[in-house]
Amino acid sequence: xxxxxxxxxxVTLSEEAFLTINCTYTATxxxxxxxxxxxxxxxxxxxxxxxxxxxKGSNKGFEATYRxxxxxxxxxxxxxxxxxxxxxxxxxxxxxGAQKLVFGQGTRLTINP
Amino acid sequence: GxxxxxxxxxxxxxxxxxxxxxxxPISGHVSLFWYQQALGQGPEFLTYFQNEAQLDKSGLPSDxxxxxxxxxSVSTLKIQRTQQEDSAVYLCASSQVRQGQGRxxxxxxxxxxxxxx
Numbered sequence: 001x002x003x004x005x006x007x008x009x010x011v012t013l014s015e016e017a018f019l020t021i022n023c024t025y026t027a028t029x030x031x032x033x034x035x036x037x038x039x040x041x042x043x044x045x046x047x048x049x050x051x052x053x054x055x056k057g058s059n060k061g062f063e064a065t066y067r068x069x070x071x072x073x074x075x076x077x078x079x080x081x082x083x084x085x086x087x088x089x090x091x092x093x094x095x096x097g098a099q100k101l102v103f104g105q106g107t108r109l110t111i112n113p
Numbered sequence: 114g115x116x117x118x119x120x121x122x123x124x125x126x127x128x129x130x131x132x133x134x135x136x137x138p139i140s141g142h143v144s145l146f147w148y149q150q151a152l153g154q155g156p157e158f159l160t161y162f163q164n165e166a167q168l169d170k171s172g173l174p175s176d177x178x179x180x181x182x183x184x185x186s187v188s189t190l191k192i193q194r195t196q197q198e199d200s201a202v203y204l205c206a207s208s209q210v211r212q213g214q215g216r217x218x219x220x221x222x223x224x225x226x227x228x229x230x
Contacts, residue, residue: 043224045221
């Protein structure tokens with residue numbers, strides 16, 4: 001079946017550091033790929049998405065590129081801020097059916113000033 | 114421009130008690146999803162509605178879980194005879210498009226945190 005594997009956390013960085021959170025997936029066909037973020041005390045919010053191979057999703061300085069050859073969708077940001085502290089979830093939706101999301105286990109990110 | 118709302122935000126139930134969790138999707142959204150998020154884990158799919166039709170309930174963990182969306186808008190997730198393993202955050206999400214029409218974004222509510230004692 002479809003699955004998502006994320007880099008295990010927690011991850012702690014200093015402000016202005018470079019961030020990478022790894023995400024790989026297993027799926028049949030060509031899924032859509034997503035990064036969702038959950039800030040403390042808030043609900044899940046879509047951060048970025050990509051719907052086909054080689055697409056790059058970007059938002060708020062974060063980027064991720066859909067790599068079919070390595071079945072990956074790694075999240076990157078060049079210079080993190082304290083306000084980026086949150087839990088990040090990688091997810092996919094299959095190309096057929098109800099578009100239900102399959103999530104990774106989440107990566108907790110803490111940015112220290 | 115209200116988002117997805119859920120109520121109650123927190124629910125404490127005694128083991129064996131029935132509970133009902135409500136979801137108000139974004140107005141006009143055709144698709145509605147329920148997910149269960151255990152502590153420290155990613156959300157897991159429970160069930161999916163397209164308007165009032167429940168098209169996928171493959172994720173419901175047992176026959177104690179029941180969901181409905183009778184008028185194609187508000188949805189209720191009911192858990193009968195709650196067990197401790199039902200303790201989790203229950204998330205509702207909605208999206209504009211129908212099944213098979215594309216990869217529209219799902220918008221999530223804040224969740225209902227259920228604790229079964």
